[in-house]
Amino acid sequence: MGLLEFSKLPINTLVGADWxxxxxxxxxxxxxxxxxxxxxxxxxxxxxxxxxxxxEDRKYKKLLADKKIENDPVFILGHWRSGTTFVHNVFSxxxxxxxxxxxxxxxxxxxxxxxxxxxxxxxxxMPDKRxxxxxxxxxxxxxxxxxxxxxxxxxxxxxxxxxxKYWQEYSKKYLLFEDITPKELEAFKSVFxxxxxxxxxxxxxxxxxxxxxxxxGRIPQLLEMFPNAKFIYLMxxxxxxxxxxxxxxxxxxxxxxxxxxSNQEIQDNIVKTYRDLYCKYEKDKNLIPxxxxxxxKFEDFEKNALEMTKNIYESLSIPGxxxxxxxxxxxxxxxxxxxxxxxxxxxxxxxxVENNWDFALKDWGYEL
Numbered sequence: 050m051g052l053l054e055f056s057k058l059p060i061n062t063l064v065g066a067d068w069x070x071x072x073x074x075x076x077x078x079x080x081x082x083x084x085x086x087x088x089x090x091x092x093x094x095x096x097x098x099x100x101x102x103x104x105e106d107r108k109y110k111k112l113l114a115d116k117k118i119e120n121d122p123v124f125i126l127g128h129w130r131s132g133t134t135f136v137h138n139v140f141s142x143x144x145x146x147x148x149x150x151x152x153x154x155x156x157x158x159x160x161x162x163x164x165x166x167x168x169x170x171x172x173x174x175m176p177d178k179r180x181x182x183x184x185x186x187x188x189x190x191x192x193x194x195x196x197x198x199x200x201x202x203x204x205x206x207x208x209x210x211x212x213x214k215y216w217q218e219y220s221k222k223y224l225l226f227e228d229i230t231p232k233e234l235e236a237f238k239s240v241f242x243x244x245x246x247x248x249x250x251x252x253x254x255x256x257x258x259x260x261x262x263x264x265x266g267r268i269p270q271l272l273e274m275f276p277n278a279k280f281i282y283l284m285x286x287x288x289x290x291x292x293x294x295x296x297x298x299x300x301x302x303x304x305x306x307x308x309x310x311s312n313q314e315i316q317d318n319i320v321k322t323y324r325d326l327y328c329k330y331e332k333d334k335n336l337i338p339x340x341x342x343x344x345x346k347f348e349d350f351e352k353n354a355l356e357m358t359k360n361i362y363e364s365l366s367i368p369g370x371x372x373x374x375x376x377x378x379x380x381x382x383x384x385x386x387x388x389x390x391x392x393x394x395x396x397x398x399x400x401x402v403e404n405n406w407d408f409a410l411k412d413w414g415y416e417l
Contacts, residue, residue, distance in 0.1 A: 057304065058304040060087060060091040061087060061210075061211060061304060062196060062199070062200065063095060063211060064095050064155070065157065065158065065159070065200045066199075067099055068099035069203075070199075070200060070201060071095045071099075073202075074199075074203050074208050075088075075211075078211075078215075078308075080308065081308040084308065098156075098158075099158075101158075101159060101162060104162040104163075105159065108161035109243065109246075112161065113161075114246075118245055118249075118275075119255070120255055120257075122245065122256065122257040122279070123140070123146070123256065123257070123365070124278055124279070124280050125259060125260040126262070126280055126281065126282045126283065127265060127282055127283035127284065128290055128294070128327070129290075129293075130285070130289070130297055131262075131284065131285040131290060132285055132351065133260050134260065135350075135351070136281065136283060137258065138190075138380065139381070140258055141258055142373055142376040142377045142379075142380045143372075143373035143376065144253075144254070144376070145255050145256050145369050145373070146254045146256055146257070146258035147248050147250075147254020147256065148259075149192055149193070149248050149259075150189050151187060151188050151190050152171055153192070153197050153248065153251065154192045154196035154200075155171065155197075155200070156168075156200075157197040157198075157200050157201050157244060157247070158200065161247065172188045192260075193261045193262065194248075194259060194260075195261050195263050197244055198241065201244065202237060202240045204222070204237050205263075206219050206220060206223040206224040206263045207263070208223070210302055210305040210306065212306075212307060212308055213302060213308065213315070213318070214308055214310060217318065223263075224267075225326075225329050226267055226270055237270075238274055242274070265282075266325075266326050268280075268333040268336055268337065269333055272336055276338075277338065277341065279341050279365040280334075280337055280342045280343070281365070282330070282342065282343070282344045283345055283347050284347065284409075284413050285346070285347040288394050288415070288417065290323070292394065292398055294319050294323075295315070295316055295319060298315050316401075320401065323405075324405065324406065327408070327409060340365070340366065341365065342365075343361055343364045345357065346413070354377075355374075355377060355378060355381060
């Protein structure tokens, strides 16, 4: 059991940002009265840890800066709570894959220098399970990379966790990349490339495995970086996604935010973000070369994860399934009997989904 409860964190995840990123995220923003202590404590620790950044930068320049990313990444896409974590965990059993770890999401700037020390401290403090479901949390487990990116660069959609009043501004600029400037985009690409190189080095993988819902809105930019990348897009019952996302966002934002934001505002933004991300993906998916995209219903994957994984490998021409099969089977055996959150759809949920996300219900063939 970790010493800290997620809901009672005295700091937020910006504690692991480099100083330039911290200033870029918080500049021009007003921290509301009830969050000033958290802000100043986060700022102080961040400033202190940022003194180590030159050591990290020197090691990166020496070890990894000039190395090429030789194999095309695999991107797991889909809206939050669409099953991306489970699929990510299954595929990460294959040793060819490198990935962003949970420790790396918080301290991406303390990977090459000081990781062994800071990881031990993080392990002692970190909760054992995610706050909104029963998924295990450990420092070396695979994790989505957007939290890491939000600590490496000010141009991340996840700035909304700290300043939710600007949710839609961050969405247009850094989720959908509609209002992003050329300078910001080039900086994003450079930092993302660095994250991939460090992730591969850290996990000893040869092909990067990404699980990051925000990438669902960035397909053109990902293809500019990796023209032959592989994409797995997950669909899930929109009623379940709504209930689960509302729970996840509502609980996660509480210890991270630095300004007041109501639960109704969270819900309204979830509704809009889902629609925007869905439409952006549908618009951009045809840019992906034939044979490099597979769309999967999470319910089908969950029923027979091993065979579905094999099918994904074959459909995307990813080598190595038979070598990875024993490790995947062993992992799936540990999940037998795992109790998921059960969702009972309230009348309000049904109304919201059918009034706002009816396109997904029709296109994917979901119903109550």
